[in-house]
Amino acid sequence: MNQEGNAFNPPHQSLPPFSRVIVSGGTHGNELAGLYLAKQWLQGKARGLERQTFSAKAVLSNPRASEVCRRYVDVDLNRCFTTECLNSPDADDMPYEIHRAKELNVLLGPKGSEQAVDFICDLHNTTSNMGVSILVYQDCHCFSLHMFKYIQSHVKSAPVYCAIFNTPKDRAYSLDAVAKYGIALEVGPQPQGVLRADILSHMAEALKLVLDFIDLYNQGTEFPSCEVEAYVKDKDFDFPRDPVTGELTATIHPERQDQDFQVMNPGDPLFQTFDGKTVNYSGSQPTYPFFINEAAYYEKKVAFSSSNKVSIRIPALRLQASAGGANRIS
Amino acid sequence: MNQEGNAFNPPHQSLPPFSRVIVSGGTHGNELAGLYLAKQWLQGKARGLERQTFSAKAVLSNPRASEVCRRYVDVDLNRCFTTECLNSPDADDMPYEIHRAKELNVLLGPKGSEQAVDFICDLHNTTSNMGVSILVYQDCHCFSLHMFKYIQSHVKSAPVYCAIFNTPKDRAYSLDAVAKYGIALEVGPQPQGVLRADILSHMAEALKLVLDFIDLYNQGTEFPSCEVEAYVKDKDFDFPRDPVTGELTATIHPERQDQDFQVMNPGDPLFQTFDGKTVNYSGSQPTYPFFINEAAYYEKKVAFSSSNKVSIRIPALRLQASAGGANRIS
Structure with a gap:
């Protein structure tokens, strides 16, 4: 988290300017807001990727899944960007998404190299019900947290959260991990295969702020040290299931449904069984669930992820005085 | 609509008792509330299908699609129950759902015959955002409208609507058309692939009332003549699309989203284009849209269906004095 120096008087952190910026949509082919934004840009029907200091490029990550409006064709593309998977030998019978991940790694990476794009x-x-959520990895530079703070302070139409994943870079599995820095912008609630104007608008607004922030940074704007409130992912929790058939025996309790990032105390209602009983949260500590009842996670056996709410003091951020190669401080 | 007799003093309508009653779920494999109810009954884990005068039977309509949590595997099962499709010659390369429709027709029909089950x-x-919607065909007996009225008067947790489709029996394409009488119980909003406790509870409550109503009817309860408010389907409307690529250029306007069964007047906002313009409703008459932004209908090129709101006086309903063969009055 780059909490170097004295937490109450941390040093400035700086990086070279960001020139190669990627905006990707359709990584999951049934998540339509990002998919339609990407299509609009790629077809030249929408503007908004140009800034004074750079022009972002759009990528449609999973064209085949997007074509059939499914999350993926063979395997979940957004789990294929681990170093191991990207470096696995090519094979004729390779799932489509592994092929595509390798292709994107050539285009935007290679992951972990100096040639990788600056930001995805x-x-x-x-x-x-996650509003506008900024998903970052534990080893992200404070750059992403300043970006989150900037977005949070400007978006009024939806709550803005930051979720941090404790996954080291080589095991980081999502597309944004291919770049030197990156975030996933997760906007909800929206059903799969539906394009809601309100959700599209929240995403477009947050994305505009992402690009504005990078532009301001590139121009030398200093972002002072500050506190950010974030949710560090803890564990995944499955639904209650029949031990023999593996079938669900309960779903999220109505009092917990849609309460993403709201505290859940020991003993709070968590699941409701199909015969009407309440299953309470049996943990010993309060937690902050998110990804509650996400459609795509049923097959991953995840009913929600727990998290710890933390307050992080991040150092001030300003452009590196001498712009050399990318200087990853994290 | 069986508005026989004087609309202000219609005669009683009567039918034999209903003994063969079917409750089917998983006709679309990613609509999880009905699917899970059906599974619970079939596995003997749930009760609630027994009444004094009959025991309903559960059917899981599309097991293969349910297994993979998709609407369908090859083609939409719930468009396969036309007389033409059911009577089409068998073929080795027949889509799975046509095979399954024929199978269900043997099990529950044959459609239009005396052997068909009484109610599905x-x-x-x-x-x-359709709350609890009762979908019936134009030629339904007033039985279904009395049932709707009964459900509407008892359900307090969600709005209850009745939508009527002007499709003659032989072209009626949905599973419920295989029975002598039937309804589709459509409950929303719920994303595909998600099981929400509130939606499950609304469906279970409405289904309990369906069975209670049949039981009361079978026991000789008289349902007096009354007015019902219903929405007669008019036309399907597509999204605005690019004339060359066929791609969407707009989605449902935020002021129209979630406003199912609410009046839309000429000039009201209907779509919002991706460059932010409002497309107003250009019809000359008010209409009542429903199935607004239903995920499954993008591929069918339906952004919403329009309807006319009508008030229908239905005659009183009581059990046929001499219970012979099914007497279809409609």
Whole structure:
């Protein structure tokens, strides 16, 4: 989290300017807001990717899945960007998404190299009530947290959250991990295969702020040290299931449904069984669930993810005085 | 609509008792409320299908699509129950759902015959904000409208609507058309692939009332003549699309989204284009849209269906004095 120096008087952090910025949609082919934004840009029907200091480029990550309006064709593309998967030997019977991940890694990476693009903002929708959520990895530079703070302070139409995943870079599995820096922009609630104007508008607004922030940074704007409130992912929790058939025996309790990032205390209602009983949260500590009842996670056996709410002091951020190669401080 | 007799003093209508009653779920494999109810009954884990005068039977309509949590595998099962499709010659390369429709027709029909079951309640979910909607065909007996009235008067947790489709019996394409009488119970909003406790509860409550109503009817309860308010389907409207690529150029306007069954007057906002313009409703008469932004209908090129709101006086309903063969009055 780059909390170097004295937490109360941290040093400035700086990076070279960001010139190669990617906005990707359709990583999951049934998450329509990002998909339609990407299509509009790629067809030249929409503007908004140009800034004074750079022009972002649009990518449609999973064209085949987008064509059939499914999350994926063979396997979940957004789990294919681990270093191991990207470096696995090619094979004739390779799932489509692994092939496509390798292709995107050539185009935008290689992951972890100096040649990788500076920033990827990967656009997603969720059926969970997560508002505008900025998903970052633990080893992200404070750059992403300043970006989150900037977005949070400007978006008034939806709540803005930051979720941090404790996954080291090589095991980071999502498309944004191919770039030197990146975020996933997760906007909900929106059903799969539906394009809601309100959700599209929240995503477009947040994305505009992503690009504005990079532009301001590139121009030398200093972002002072500040506190950010974030949710560090803890564990995944499955639905209650029949031990023999594996079938669900309960779903999210109505009092917990749509309550993403709201505290859940020990003993709070969590699931409701199909015969009407309440299953309470049996953990010993309060937690902050998110991705509650996300459609795509049933097959991953995830009813929600728990998280710890933290307050992080991040150092001030300003452009590196001498712009050399990318200087990854994290 | 069986408005026989004087509309202000219609005669009683009567039918034999209903003994063979079917509750079907999973006709669309990603509409999870009905699917899970059906599974629970079939696995003997749930009760509630027994009444004094009959025991309903559960059917899981599309097991293969349910297994993979998709609407369908090859083609939409719930468009396969036309007389033409059911009577089409068998073929080795027949789509799975046509095979399954024929199978269900043997099990529950044959459609239009005396052997057909008395009633099918087919359970569906929609991403549209349609509350508890009772979908019936134009030639339905007033039995279904009395049932709707009964459900509407008892359900307090969600609005209850009745939508009427002007499709003659032989072209009626949905599973419920295989029975002598039937409804589709459409409950929303719920994303595909998600099981929400509130939606499950609304569906279970409405289904309980369906069975209670049949039981009361079978026991000789008289349902007096009354007015019902219903929405007669008019036309399907597509999204605005690019004339060359066929791609969407707009989605439902935020002021229209979630406003199913609410009046739309000429000039009201209807679509919002991706460059932010409002497309107003250009019809000359008010209409009542429903199935607004239903995920499954993008591929069918339906952004919403329009309807006319009507008030229908239905005659009183009581059990036929001499219970012979089914006496279809409609």
